[in-house]
Amino acid sequence: MSEKTKLTYADAGVDIAEGAAAVEKMKAYVQETFTKGVLGGLGGFGGLFELDLEGYKKPVLVSGTDGVGTKLKIAFLTDVHDSTGIDLVAMCVNDILVQGAKPLFFLDYIATGRISSDKVADIVKGIAEGCKQSGASLIGGETAEMPGFYSDDEYDIAGFTVGIVEKEKIIDGSKIKEGDVLIGLPSTGIHSNGYSLVRKLFFDVLNMNVSDHVDELGMTLGEALITPTKIYVKEVLEILANHSVSGMVHVTGGGFTENIPRVLPEGLGADIAMGSWEMNPLFPLIQEKGNIDESEMFKTFNMGIGFILAVDPSEADAMMKTIEKSGEKAYKIGTVTKGEGVRYIK
Known part of the structure; x- marks a missing residue:
């Protein structure tokens, strides 16, 4: 130099x-x-x-x-x-x-x-x-x-x-008990988890581009995959101001299978009622095109439910009405049961 x-x-x-x-x-x-x-x-x-x-x-x-x-x-x-x-x-x-x-x-x-x-x-x-x-x-x-x-x-x-x-x-799940109802709040799509699998499927296996229109989704692949994660703060704080909640779950990496048990007391599990919520068509598309086992889907993706609240059965209906009045959707997706782990009931 x-x-x-x-x-x-x-x-x-x-x-x-x-x-x-x-x-x-x-x-x-x-x-x-x-x-x-x-x-x-x-x-x-x-x-x-x-x-x-x-x-x-x-x-x-x-x-x-x-x-x-x-x-x-x-x-x-x-x-x-x-x-x-x-x-x-x-x-x-x-x-x-x-x-x-x-x-x-x-x-x-x-x-x-x-x-x-x-x-x-x-x-x-x-x-x-x-x-x-x-x-x-x-x-x-x-x-x-x-x-x-x-x-x-x-x-x-x-x-x-x-x-x-x-x-x-503070809500830490310690008050969750057998029989509590699980209320699910819908996601806007994949949110921000599982994208390594998604990219492998669409871009490597199917050789698709983000500009490709997907009829099942009514939009391009890129539009579907870039949809931002839903923020539940205002909705949930309104719920907490008016109702008693035993525990809550943010469904992120690990899906239902890994995240729900994180808030459940020892000896308790969850039964999830399959078909009890309206699922974003992106998830069935991923499962079909990738030939992915259902168990793999539920431990990877949010499957259309991004946030879950565990509530006493006596609170469930009133809470559902509060959510619906705010213009949001909610679904009773399951119950807390004896025995550990998450079971998917059809």
């Missing part, structure tokens, strides 16, 4: 100007999520949030973190990036919601090989939308440009959220 050659950060593949442009483009989206607890603005070294503890006797903070997984590959193929931001928020806030927590704030992490300010702004736009849907403030984040580590056109995202719940109102 010549003594006169002067290297810059840009020579190494890091574009500081493009990163600054991304911050400017995302500011409006971020500020739309701010609630009264947010102190300061975007760009500080840390996000400040003032807790409003009025009405709480023993407040407990509940935290959660997650990513979107290989669903991001669908975003790369479709060039649709705002929906992945919604997915990111959903995977975090739905998890802490299971314990009865109301989300307070959210932080994101975006890592890429080369920053595109437009693409980063789209991702953050989706994150902001997810925060608005869940009532959380987007108070901080990090965008890391890592040339040589990620390819130029790809990225990964992760999120972190904190919520609050009154200690005596």
